Amino acid sequence: MKSALLATLAAALPVLAQAEVLTLSEPMAGGTLREGTVDMSVYTLPKGETASEVVAFYTERVGAEPLRLAMQLEDGDSTTFGLPGISGVSYRFERTAGVVTVTSAPTKTELALN
Numbered sequence: 001m002k003s004a005l006l007a008t009l010a011a012a013l014p015v016l017a018q019a020e021v022l023t024l025s026e027p028m029a030g031g032t033l034r035e036g037t038v039d040m041s042v043y044t045l046p047k048g049e050t051a052s053e054v055v056a057f058y059t060e061r062v063g064a065e066p067l068r069l070a071m072q073l074e075d076g077d078s079t080t081f082g083l084p085g086i087s088g089v090s091y092r093f094e095r096t097a098g099v100v101t102v103t104s105a106p107t108k109t110e111l112a113l114n
Contacts, residue, residue: 019105025098027052035089035104037061044100047072052100054093060086073100082107 022031022042030043040058047053051074057066071079071093078094092103 019103022102024100024102029100033102033104035106038083038086038089038104040091040102040104042102050074052095052098054095054100054102056102058083 020033020035022033024031024042024044027044027046030041033040033042037060038058040056042054042056045053045055051072053070053072055068055070057068059066067083073093073095075095075097078092080090080092082090088107090105090107092101092105094101094103
C-alpha cells in the first residue's frame, strides 16, 4: 500500500510543477499565459535589425488594473524574474534565432529563520 501511494505521488510531481510555455516565432506575434492567479498577455515588435521589443500586460485578479512591462531582447538574451507583489511564480523571457519564448513556472517560497 505504501509503495503504491509513493508511486502515485511521484507520478503526480511533474504535473504539479509543470511550467507553461509561450513561443512567439514571428514579429508582431502574441499570446497569453496563465499561472496560478496571474494572467499575462505578451506580444513582440521588431526593434531595429537585430532585436525584438517584448511587451507584456499582466493582472493578478479580475477587476485589477493591468500592469505593463517591456524589454528589448537580442538573440541569445534571457532574463528570469518574479512580478512585484506576486509570490509563487517566476517568468523567463528569452530570444534565440529570432524566436521569443516566455515560460512561467511555479516557485516555492521558503522562509529562513535565523
